Amino acid sequence: MDAIKKKMQAMKIEKDNALDRADAAEEKVRQITEKLERCEEELRDTQKKMTQTGDDLDKAQEDLSAATSKLEEKEKTVQEVYSFTSTKRYDQDVETHRTSTILYQGLFRKPLSPTVPFSSSVIFANFFPPKSNPIR
Structure with missing residues (x-):
């Protein structure tokens, strides 16, 4: 009986x-589940x-x-305006030169040399040639 009690x-x-x-x-299962x-x-x-x-990336790429x-449109517009003003300024310079040449030829009855640049200071200097020195 002692053996049974020990066994129990x-x-x-x-x-x-x-x-x-x-x-x-x-x-452990509860902790792992959590x-x-x-x-x-x-x-x-x-x-x-x-x-x-x-989604933010897509929106940023669209923006x-x-x-x-x-920007390309504005650059194109700026280029067109610049081109137009440059052409217009060149046309005005050419027209000024033509007018100056005609006036010079009308006043002094002699043609300008073809080497005269389009500079208005040179053109107007040709309108008023230096006067001869009266002291001589």
């Missing part, structure tokens, strides 16, 4: 140890941020494309 005592200790191990394993849920939530948040960042188009 040993089985009870073994059962208690098994229950303790089962409780420890259940606690950690898994936190990781899944973090993953969902990261995926949302990634989606938002992708960049629109700004680039506007």
